Amino acid sequence: DQQVKQNSPSLSVQEGRISILNCDYTNSMFDYFLWYKKYPAEGPTFLISISSIKDKNEDGRFTVFLNKSAKHLSLHIVPSQPGDSAVYFCAVYGGSQGNLIFGKGTKLSVKP
């Protein structure tokens, strides 16, 4: 039973446009939400996070939005660049767990 769902396995975007990656979670006890990026043959790297007391966090071209009532978060990348092409994992933390729970990932391709 998936606690973190990324329903889009892949996304293709033109360079310069906005990329929107989505994530849904099931447990309202989760209180910290993160996005990781993974290039081939590398481990995931932390990208951006948001705590449950906020609804938006911005870091340069990356913004994460949290909708607690819908148990939904999204990652916006604008403008998208070819170097952003990677697999993006949504992850949640909190509740009774001391570990991150990851979604299956969305493969983003940014076309020049």
Add this chain to the structure above:
Amino acid sequence: DTGVSQDPRHKITKRGQNVTFRCDPISEHNRLYWYRQTLGQGPEFLTYFQNEAQLEKSRLLSDRFSAERPKGSFSTLEIQRTEQGDSAMYLCASSLAVRAGELFFGEGSRLTVL
């Protein structure tokens, strides 16, 4: 390089053999995690340590899997009597307990069981 390092990067073994992976975390990090990743899936949590204490191990996939972190430094993950279904990427990550959600991952150890 002061990142998380894992060894070996690749391991090919025959079914029934034992394998051991090593992880050296970032030195100032007191938490160390093991995850497994298979094709098309996100990292799947296995176990984690805070210093030398193993705080969660119920997610280890079977009693063939065990992990240690002697002296709270490096860690080893052992898989006994490997099966073909154990073929996966085994990822190690470390973090500070106060920033427990922000994991720093190694490049992983890929296991292929023939």
